[in-house]
Amino acid sequence: MKKSVFLGTVAFAGLAAAAASAATLDDVKARGTLNCGVTTGVPGFAEPDANGEWQGFDVAVCRAVAAAVLGDATAVTFVPTTGKTRFTSLASGEIDMLARNTTWTFSRDTDLKFDFTGINYYDGQGFMVPAALGVSSATELDGATVCIQTGTTTELNLADYFRVNGMSYEPVPIETGAEAVQQYLAGACDVYTTDRSALAAQRAGFENPADSVILPEVVSKEPLGPLVRHGDSEWFDIVKWTLNALIAAEEYGVTSENVEELAAAPGDNPEVNRLLGTEGELGAMMGLDNEWARRAIAAVGNYGEVFSTNIGEETAIGLSRGLNAQYTEGGLLYSPPFR
Amino acid sequence: MTIMTDPPRDDGFRLGKLISDTRYRSITFQVITLVLLVLGIGYLISNLLANLADLGQDLSYDFLAAPSGYDINQQPIPYDSQSTHLRATIVGALNTLIVAFLACVTATVLGVIAGVLRLSKNWIISKLMAVYVEAFRNIPVLIWIIIIFTVVANVFPQPRDFRGEEATASPLFGVIAATNRGVYVPRPYFTNGFGLTDEEALSQGATDADAFELAATQGALLDWLVILAVLAGSFFAARAILNWANRTQEATGKRPATFWPTLAVWIVPITLVCWFMGLSWEVPELRGFNFQGGILMRGSLIALWLALSIYTGAFIAENVRAGILAISKGQTEAAAALGLRPRRIMNLVVLPQALRVIIPPLISQYLNITKNSSLAIAVGYMDLTATLGGITLNQTGRAIESILLLMLFYLTISLLISFFMNIYNNSVRLKER
Numbered sequence: 001m002k003k004s005v006f007l008g009t010v011a012f013a014g015l016a017a018a019a020a021s022a023a024t025l026d027d028v029k030a031r032g033t034l035n036c037g038v039t040t041g042v043p044g045f046a047e048p049d050a051n052g053e054w055q056g057f058d059v060a061v062c063r064a065v066a067a068a069v070l071g072d073a074t075a076v077t078f079v080p081t082t083g084k085t086r087f088t089s090l091a092s093g094e095i096d097m098l099a100r101n102t103t104w105t106f107s108r109d110t111d112l113k114f115d116f117t118g119i120n121y122y123d124g125q126g127f128m129v130p131a132a133l134g135v136s137s138a139t140e141l142d143g144a145t146v147c148i149q150t151g152t153t154t155e156l157n158l159a160d161y162f163r164v165n166g167m168s169y170e171p172v173p174i175e176t177g178a179e180a181v182q183q184y185l186a187g188a189c190d191v192y193t194t195d196r197s198a199l200a201a202q203r204a205g206f207e208n209p210a211d212s213v214i215l216p217e218v219v220s221k222e223p224l225g226p227l228v229r230h231g232d233s234e235w236f237d238i239v240k241w242t243l244n245a246l247i248a249a250e251e252y253g254v255t256s257e258n259v260e261e262l263a264a265a266p267g268d269n270p271e272v273n274r275l276l277g278t279e280g281e282l283g284a285m286m287g288l289d290n291e292w293a294r295r296a297i298a299a300v301g302n303y304g305e306v307f308s309t310n311i312g313e314e315t316a317i318g319l320s321r322g323l324n325a326q327y328t329e330g331g332l333l334y335s336p337p338f339r
Numbered sequence: 340m341t342i343m344t345d346p347p348r349d350d351g352f353r354l355g356k357l358i359s360d361t362r363y364r365s366i367t368f369q370v371i372t373l374v375l376l377v378l379g380i381g382y383l384i385s386n387l388l389a390n391l392a393d394l395g396q397d398l399s400y401d402f403l404a405a406p407s408g409y410d411i412n413q414q415p416i417p418y419d420s421q422s423t424h425l426r427a428t429i430v431g432a433l434n435t436l437i438v439a440f441l442a443c444v445t446a447t448v449l450g451v452i453a454g455v456l457r458l459s460k461n462w463i464i465s466k467l468m469a470v471y472v473e474a475f476r477n478i479p480v481l482i483w484i485i486i487i488f489t490v491v492a493n494v495f496p497q498p499r500d501f502r503g504e505e506a507t508a509s510p511l512f513g514v515i516a517a518t519n520r521g522v523y524v525p526r527p528y529f530t531n532g533f534g535l536t537d538e539e540a541l542s543q544g545a546t547d548a549d550a551f552e553l554a555a556t557q558g559a560l561l562d563w564l565v566i567l568a569v570l571a572g573s574f575f576a577a578r579a580i581l582n583w584a585n586r587t588q589e590a591t592g593k594r595p596a597t598f599w600p601t602l603a604v605w606i607v608p609i610t611l612v613c614w615f616m617g618l619s620w621e622v623p624e625l626r627g628f629n630f631q632g633g634i635l636m637r638g639s640l641i642a643l644w645l646a647l648s649i650y651t652g653a654f655i656a657e658n659v660r661a662g663i664l665a666i667s668k669g670q671t672e673a674a675a676a677l678g679l680r681p682r683r684i685m686n687l688v689v690l691p692q693a694l695r696v697i698i699p700p701l702i703s704q705y706l707n708i709t710k711n712s713s714l715a716i717a718v719g720y721m722d723l724t725a726t727l728g729g730i731t732l733n734q735t736g737r738a739i740e741s742i743l744l745l746m747l748f749y750l751t752i753s754l755l756i757s758f759f760m761n762i763y764n765n766s767v768r769l770k771e772r
Contacts, residue, residue, distance in 0.1 A: 084729060088738050112736040133499075133628075145520055150716075150725065151733030156408040159420035171410045171628065172520075172639075173719040173730075186521045187497035188638065190628045328749040 024096050024228070024235035025069065025287055033075045036062035037095035040080040042177060044310050044317040045101055045200045049173040054078045057310040058099040060300040061120055061226050065097065068242045068292040073299035081124060082176065087112055090229060097239050099226040101195060103153045113230035117240035120225050120303075122332050124218035125154050126196035128203060131213050133190060137218035142167040147180045147189035149173075154194050157220040176309040177202060195222050197311065197319055204316040237286045247294040248275060248335040249302035251326050256301035261295050275338045282338060303333065372675070387578030391739075402735040405426070409730050411721045413637060417556075424731045431726030432748060438640060438722065439709040439752075442647035446708060447650055450655025455685065457660050468656070475653035481714050483650050488642035488718040495519040501625050514622050518629050521637040523623035523630040529562045530617035562616060569612050576604040639720035643712065651708050658700045694767045702760040706753050713749075723748060 024337060028034050038046040038058055046056040046200075054062075056129040059078070067073040079095050090098045091113070093108050101123070104116040129135050138161075162169050172189045174180040181202050184192040192199070196214065203209050226243065228236050249255070252272045257275065266278040273279035277290030284290065300306055307324065311317040325331025357367040391397060403425040410420050415433040418426055422498040457468035475483070498518050500756040501509065510516040516523040580600050588594040623633030666689050716724040716729060723745065 003634060032583045084733050087733075087736050091736075108736070109511055123751050141628075143631070150409075150719075155730065156420075156734065157408045159408055163420060169410070170520075171412050173412075173721060174726060175716055175719070183492060187499075188492045196763060 001275060003324055024232050028069055028096055032070065033077050034062065034066040034070065034093045034097070035079055036087055036252040037081045037089050037098040037100055038062065038086045039100045040082055040176060042101065042198055042313065043205055044319075045197070045201065046078075046099075048097070057121065057306060058226075059235050060306040060310065061095070061099040061246075063240055064246060064296040064300045065242050067257050067295040067299035068288060069238060071295055073295075080200065083149060084175075087114070090114065090227065093229075096235070097226055097228045101198065101224040104223045104227075105153060108227075114227045115230055115236045116225050116227045117236060118225050118243045119223045119332075120243060120275075121197060122223050122225075123180075123195040123197050123210065123222035125157050125193060125220040125222055126199050126218055127215040128184070128199045128212050129190060129215065130187075130191045135213075135215070137323055138215045138219065139165060139167075140192060141169065143169070144190040145170040145188070146191045146193055147172045147174050147183050148193055148229060149177060149180060151177065152194070153220070153222065158193055161219045172241065181205075195224070197224075197317075200319055201311065201317045204318065216325055234287055240287065242293070242296050244335040245275060245296055246300070246303040246306065247326075248332050248338060249293075249297045250333075251328065254302055256298055256305060259294055259297045263291070271338055280339075296336070344747055348728065398740060400740055401739075402731070402737050402740070405735075407731065407736065411726060413640065413721055424727075424735065426705060427731060428723065428727040428744070431723035433720060434720065434726075435709070435712050435715075435722040435724075436752075438643050438647070438715065438720065439712045441644050442651065442708045442712070443705050445644070445648035446651040446655055446704065449652030450704075451659050453652060453656035454659025455663065457656060471649075472653045472656050475650050476657070480646060480650040480711050481717060483646040484642055484717055487646050488638060491521075491638040491642055492519045498625060498629050501630075510623075514620075514626075516623055516633075518630070520629070521635050521639075521641065523622040523633045523635050525622045526632065526634045528559065528621055530619050560710055565612065565616070566609070569608050573605050573608055577601050580604065637720070639715070639718040642718050643715050643720050647708050648710055651704050651711075654707075655701060655704050656706070658697050659693070661700075662697035663689055663697075665696045666692050669760055691767075695769055698760070698764045698767060702757055702764070705756050705760065709752055710749060 026209065036059075038054065038056075041047045041229060042056075043057055046054060046058045049055045062076050064268075065072040066076045079089060079174050081089050081095075081098070084282045085168055086098055086100055087108075089095050097117075099120075101121065103123075104119065108114055109116055110134060127138050127141065129141075135141065146158060146169050148158055155171075155173075155214070156169070158169070169191075174183060177194070180192055180194070183189055185206070196218065199214050203214070206212060223276060224242075226239055228239055242273070248271075249259075252269065252275070254272060254275070262272060263276045263278055266276075270279060274282055276294045277283055281290065283292045297314065304326075307319075307321065308314060311319045313320055321329075321331060323332045325333065327334040357363050359613045388398070388650055404423050406421050407424045407427040408420050410429050411418055411427060413434055415437065416430060418424075418430050435454070453468045453471060456464050457472065459465045495517050496519065498520065499515075501516060501518075510523075514525050580597050584595050584597045621629040621632045623635075625631075656707075670688055670692065671684055674688040675681075679687065712722055713724040713728075716725045719725070727741050727748075732738055735741075
């Protein structure tokens, strides 16, 4: 008798655990807060400000999803992850989504059983060297000592790049970006390589940014985007379309300032109306209400606003839009239609 | 209390006896517990596998055969980014063993010296050692590793400071370059060794640079094996001289002088062999971004090695001190009464007996060094935790498999160290007859 009760409890607990992992949306709603994985700190992309509030380009994606799902952009628990812990955190369910300049690769998408919900930053790997070295091209780096964050795609690209070009190098493996910068500034390595956006972000924090140059070569494609676990398509849709909503909002000229106005008085652009929920039932199709996108845009602004406030040319990071411009302006940003 | 009045009836075995009979009861409960334990563990494992399957993941070690794609800077065996993850794992394991071995040796030397000196009658020396022991024992080893690494990176000059007319740094003795990337020292090699020359390699069908390099590598390995064999020969010869001296002393009461013969046995053969094989030194030179040639002792290795040595050395010093204090003062006084000088008393009377107390905790310290070497990742030393538990884990996403392998490796190494040190412990332990 006792045994069967025990087994029954065990079986029930097992079933409950299995069921719980399936519907992330229900979990998030029940918990009332979104667990979002971010970096341990990259200026402009994700970093706590002086008040301990997380700010940044990747953070905005988390806030937008929280606003769309929970109606509150502050209902996010930020979980800092390193390059090493990020995938385990996501796979184990510790976080609901990961927005942490993570490169979309084939094996991460398939073998690691994750789903990339889109691309929020088109990046490429670059090299930063002290200007005093007089190096103007990555092809002159034969024999150099290179600081590199371990466990990243940049590490693999670096090995491939030097191998293909018949050059040798001495890798100095480093755990975090901050440590790499410290080693680079002390001259313990000649070159620091990572995504060009991160190079620019970290150089902006140097005492003398002009003493370092970022070499012109871009040696890889680094499409960075948020990702979720495999197997929960509803949640995948929500994160994907929240990101698309931010991109589409910029395309249609919806900003955090005029979004309420446009929603209160529907205009004659049906796509904007569907996006803002004044027409059609798009929100209901993925288990949300119809104001989901309106809340997301009101909370963080459209893609262009997020870009310019966090990493754009007016900020210390000073990145130009480049590939990250709308497709209408020669960039790669392109949201599928809201219909 | 029950008093047995009749011998138990031997009426054969009944199932009920498993509970009622005290002869069987304890075994019954143990068996039941064991079965429940096995079932419990089995349930946990099946639960893990089922949950992994739900996540679409499975346990598979296939990734070990796939190309790793990353480079490792310290390679005890040939390795490049096209080698497999398994080879990267082995490189990492060897690097772990290298730093653990180096640190065990220096920590022991440091610990014995500091432990003995802490008992010195000289006030300054004993207090200095007390400060060393207390400071290092009570600050976490990770902090020492980082401090030494930061000092190395910021105090020593960059390679480019050695360049040009107005160089601000110059190599030590003209051959040893201490930079913030590590210390470059000259590398010995043999011009007339057993390695194949290019012509010989060519005649054996070698066609490309890789084959030449392979031939040269194998030749160099052979050269070093010869050196090792000569040194081993010298060791046995020196021991034979010592035995001969002991026998002569026992037979005649006079001990022949062994210093010069022993010195000759150590020095003459190795000099002859080196001269015959044409020993030369490859001096590091500044070419391009870095020094080229020579042997590079990386800053990360130095930091890890030094930190582990002085940290664990402080613990060993306390073990040694405890061991010495455990020897009765009467032993020292008796030895002194025989006319032995203090150094000989320490070496011949006190330390041999103290070893019985020192060895068992020393085993734990060796285990600690080996396990603490996994802090290597803090300074980017590519040990096993950095290759298998770091990059491989990260690139393949095979966390459970990698961690299981890591656990297996450290467990095996720890048990092996324990095993061999216990054999040694048995050999020095007090023999009771």
